[in-house]
Amino acid sequence: MNTPIKSEAFSIMTQATAGLENPAIDEWKAQGGKTIGYFCSMLPEELFLAGGLLPFRMRATGSEGTDGGDSYFTNNNCTFVRHCFSVALDGGYDFLDGVVVINSCDQIRRLYDNWLHKDISPFVHMVALPRQSGPDQVEWYTGEFHRLRKSIEEHFKVEITDKGLREAIAVMNETRRLQREVYELRKRERPPITGAETMAIMVAGTAMPKVRYNELLRELLTELETRELETTYRARIMVTGGILDDPTWMEAVEEVGGLVVTDGTCFGGRLMHCDVDEDIVDPMEALSQYYLADRPSCPRMIDTQVKRKNYTVDLAREFNCDGIIGEKMMFCDMWQVEQFMMTMDLKEEEIPFLKLEREYITSGTGQLKTRVQAFIETMGK
Amino acid sequence: MIVAGVDLGSATGKAVIMKDGDIVGYHIAPSTRHPVETAKQVMEAALDAAGLDSIEAVDLVLTTGYGRLKVPFASENVSEITCHARGAHWMIPSLRTVIDIGGQDCKVISLTNKGMVGEFLMNDRCAAGTGRFFEGIARGLGTGLEGISGMENQGPEPCTISNQCSVFAESEVVTLINEGNDFKNIISGVNLSVAKRLKAMVKRLGIIEGVALTGGCSKNDGLVHAVGELMGIEIKRLPLDPQITGAIGAAIIAGEKFEQASRTVA
Numbered sequence: 249m250n251t252p253i254k255s256e257a258f259s260i261m262t263q264a265t266a267g268l269e270n271p272a273i274d275e276w277k278a279q280g281g282k283t284i285g286y287f288c289s290m291l292p293e294e295l296f297l298a299g300g301l302l303p304f305r306m307r308a309t310g311s312e313g314t315d316g317g318d319s320y321f322t323n324n325n326c327t328f329v330r331h332c333f334s335v336a337l338d339g340g341y342d343f344l345d346g347v348v349v350i351n352s353c354d355q356i357r358r359l360y361d362n363w364l365h366k367d368i369s370p371f372v373h374m375v376a377l378p379r380q381s382g383p384d385q386v387e388w389y390t391g392e393f394h395r396l397r398k399s400i401e402e403h404f405k406v407e408i409t410d411k412g413l414r415e416a417i418a419v420m421n422e423t424r425r426l427q428r429e430v431y432e433l434r435k436r437e438r439p440p441i442t443g444a445e446t447m448a449i450m451v452a453g454t455a456m457p458k459v460r461y462n463e464l465l466r467e468l469l470t471e472l473e474t475r476e477l478e479t480t481y482r483a484r485i486m487v488t489g490g491i492l493d494d495p496t497w498m499e500a501v502e503e504v505g506g507l508v509v510t511d512g513t514c515f516g517g518r519l520m521h522c523d524v525d526e527d528i529v530d531p532m533e534a535l536s537q538y539y540l541a542d543r544p545s546c547p548r549m550i551d552t553q554v555k556r557k558n559y560t561v562d563l564a565r566e567f568n569c570d571g572i573i574g575e576k577m578m579f580c581d582m583w584q585v586e587q588f589m590m591t592m593d594l595k596e597e598e599i600p601f602l603k604l605e606r607e608y609i610t611s612g613t614g615q616l617k618t619r620v621q622a623f624i625e626t627m628g629k
Numbered sequence: 630m631i632v633a634g635v636d637l638g639s640a641t642g643k644a645v646i647m648k649d650g651d652i653v654g655y656h657i658a659p660s661t662r663h664p665v666e667t668a669k670q671v672m673e674a675a676l677d678a679a680g681l682d683s684i685e686a687v688d689l690v691l692t693t694g695y696g697r698l699k700v701p702f703a704s705e706n707v708s709e710i711t712c713h714a715r716g717a718h719w720m721i722p723s724l725r726t727v728i729d730i731g732g733q734d735c736k737v738i739s740l741t742n743k744g745m746v747g748e749f750l751m752n753d754r755c756a757a758g759t760g761r762f763f764e765g766i767a768r769g770l771g772t773g774l775e776g777i778s779g780m781e782n783q784g785p786e787p788c789t790i791s792n793q794c795s796v797f798a799e800s801e802v803v804t805l806i807n808e809g810n811d812f813k814n815i816i817s818g819v820n821l822s823v824a825k826r827l828k829a830m831v832k833r834l835g836i837i838e839g840v841a842l843t844g845g846c847s848k849n850d851g852l853v854h855a856v857g858e859l860m861g862i863e864i865k866r867l868p869l870d871p872q873i874t875g876a877i878g879a880a881i882i883a884g885e886k887f888e889q890a891s892r893t894v895a
Contacts, residue, residue: 503698504708614695615734619751622710626746 257464261452272456298412305454346371413531424520440475443508444498481507489575547586571600634879637696640732642667644675654679664696691883716878718744730846784813790822824855843874
């Protein structure tokens with residue numbers, strides 16, 4: 249067992265990750281602040297920040313079942329949307345003043361339909377995401393951001409200025425830089441932090457005011473600089489895949505000896521792989537360029553597989569990983585096909601690869617542990 | 630050197646005692662509510678069978694199976710995937726593919742010539758084609774597991790069972806009974822449906838000849854026969870009870886670990 253991280257910053261972050269509404273959000277609201285939920289990492293948090301809103305990345309942490317949502321979805325809808333809608337029906341998102349949805353996948357689109365049907369939020373805006381990420385699409389996506397900007401300004405009666413956007417970009421680039429620093433420490437032969445702990449830190453970043461979060465990250469980094477995990481692990485693992493916001497899943501992997509040292513998930517490494525280009529004059533264009541084109545994307549985007557493969561392989565090598573675990577939720581078509589191609593690619597690269605399918609809420613970790621342990625054993629570890 | 634392998638599965642617990650590389654005792658018992666309790670029970674019975682007085686006589690205990698992480702008297706644990714590979718290879722060194730069908734999982738494992746795991750596939754959170762599946766079917770047919778396993782129970786014209794879901798397959802069987810289908814054809818149909826599922830899994834990994842079935846369900850002759858027929862290959866039968874394959878593998882690895890530790894100390 250490792251000695252727990254001492255700094256208060258970490259316990260504040262863990263608390264934010266372990267539930268939905270948390271003290272940092274309550275404090276924000278008590279001061280009259282507004283909050284907005286958003287459904288995918290392709291949405292520009294900077295835009296919300298510049299509108300004076302606290303962005304909250306949607307998840308259904310703590311959901312105990314999909315029963316509420318099941319009446320509105322079918323059996324081949326993923327459990328992420330079914331859990332989210334169950335939480336919504338139970339009033340679990342009542343602390344939000346609105347949500348922004350995006351057609352990143354058909355699951356989310358059906359969630360949007362139901363969200364409107366049941367009139368869940370006082371403000372709902374749908375952003376249309378292109379399939380490709382070339383210059384034409386960046387221009388088009390910039391237009392979508394302008395539409396979102398106007399819609400927020402009108403509903404929340406705020407003015408989003410270019411100056412405000414530039415400030416928000418600077419704050420979030422700082423967040424990304426600090427998060428990269430945390431990841432950088434994991435390159436050490438004996439990392440100062442587990443994958444489960446890192447996930448708690450990353451998810452917290454999507455659930456509290458950014459300036460406060462940056463302060464906490466700085467505080468935490470001071471402790472991590474000299475910390476060293478006491479447990480000896482058998483293998484260094486990279487995790488890749490889609491929505492994964494549950495540290496207990498990582499814990500199960502680590503409990504059987506696979507220390508997660510990096511990841512390419514959309515609550516983790518992909519969020520901060522690079523920065524928004526502050527040299528681009530128009531901040532709206534800079535955001536579009538970043539979210540659509542610059543950042544490692546999800547398999548949802550066309551013609552990005554090779555880029556993602558290179559990103560994955562480079563990351564695995566950079567962090568000296570023994571193997572990669574690809575996780576995906578059941579019924580996620582995007583990652584299903586991606587994993588098929590990744591199996592072939594990684595074989596060629598001679599990097600051991602394990603595919604794992606899961607449900608949104610982690611349960612029954614027995615099978616998961618068996619697979620991961622056997623995977624580590626096949627590597628001769 | 631006396632070592633033990635304990636395989637704590639979802640349906641049964643298995644313990645194997647090995648002395649200098651030979652099996653001197655083993656025991657199989659249904660899993661209790663607690664893996665530690667199951668481990669104690671099968672261990673005591675296996676020690677008894679080996680003519681040993683107490684666990685003190687054992688140099689190293691290694692666990693595998695679902696309950697592997699919780700046993701206090703075990704010093705190591707290894708996944709059942711590796712253990713089945715090692716155990717099966719120990720019994721038949723020419724094996725290259727192991728199909729393990731246990732209480733709630735089925736796994737297809739490809740083996741290296743040293744009996745190490747090359748690749749593996751495991752069914753996804755669904756009991757289709759596992760012990761639980763057969764238990765449900767047996768219930769639907771109003772018989773026990775032995776009622777669907779023997780070759781004498783296999784009908785010549787297997788009925789079609791299209792549902793892979795254990796629960797739905799059980800109701801499909803009820804429908805077939807009510808339609809007046811021959812009982813034995815239903816049974817051979819059930820075994821064929823599981824064989825088809827296994828074939829798909831094996832094909833995904835690539836069939837390498839030298840195939841054996843392990844785990845409790847491999848005691849089902851009807852299933853073994855159906856798998857062989859469907860894949861057009863010979864299924865090798867293990868010389869020992871196939872249900873203890875994982876425990877044998879665990880004991881073998883225990884022996885290696887013990888020797889390794891002794892060498893380090895020396």
